[in-house]
Amino acid sequence: MTLDVHIVPALQDNYVYLFRDPGSDAVVVVDPGDAAPVERALAERGWKLTHILNTHHHVDHIEGDAPLVAKYGAKLIAPRGNRGEIPGADQYVDDLERVTIGTLQFQTIAVPGHTRGHVAFFSERGEAVFAGDTLFALGCGRMFEGTPPQFWDSLSRLRALPASTRVYCGHEYTLSNARFALHVDPDNAALVKRAAEFEALREAGKPTIPSTIGDERATNPFLRADDPELQRRTGTADAVACFAALRKQKDSF
Ligand code: ZN
Ligand code: FE
Helix, strand or coil, X not given: CCCCCEEEEECCCEEEEEEECCCCCCEEEECCCCHHHHHHHHHHHCCCCCEEECCCCCXXXXXXXXXXXXXXXXXXXXXHHHCCCCCCCCEEECCCCXXXXXXXXXXXXXXXXXXXXXXXXXXXXXCEEEEECCEECCEECCCCCCCHHHHHHHHHHHHCCCCCCEEEECECCHHHHHHHHHHHCCCCHHHHHHHXXXXXXXXXXXXXXXXXXXXXHHHCHHHCCCCHHHHHHHCCCCHHHHHHHHHHHHHCC
């Protein structure tokens, strides 16, 4: 059954995700960069938080952990590679581990590139992946701690998920990502159409999230680094080099 995910905007442009397991009393929040909006969203629904998932250690994803644990006694699940930055978690995960919350099942996927220990949480039955700052709608995270081969491999693994998988990412960066995507891939008709849809959503004050793996495959240049046309445009001959060129160009776009 498709996971019913609530979007909680936080800080400048972060998205925190909140959902409840219909088969138990479990209530889960992903990457609470700020506790206050999460507490309000819980109070509105009369829910009690039981679990927190962290995709990576950046403050805008974990600052709400401690106050939410203190207030609700929620269990914290965090990347093993971030033990130092996120001490005291109840469960540490890296690649291909199972996280069970009530009747919900998640599989972890190690996705280094933005940061070293970054993990994504994938629910096959729920048709959802929580991608943190690895994969954005029409973009990807900055490469702070990883290398191009690592980051490309991480994106390739996310790209291989079922096309219907909804992508819940850490930020509303979509319009700026769209401008860059159109710059490097101007003849992509699916991209042109999607960019216009995103413009309309933002004008209406709505989030552009979630996207889907299928849509990202067709329109996100960072998932298309093995496309011959993008390689021609970047003057590269393989996917890793093309990804590296795109990432570098985007950093100063
Ligand atoms: Zn980050
Ligand atoms: Fe972030």
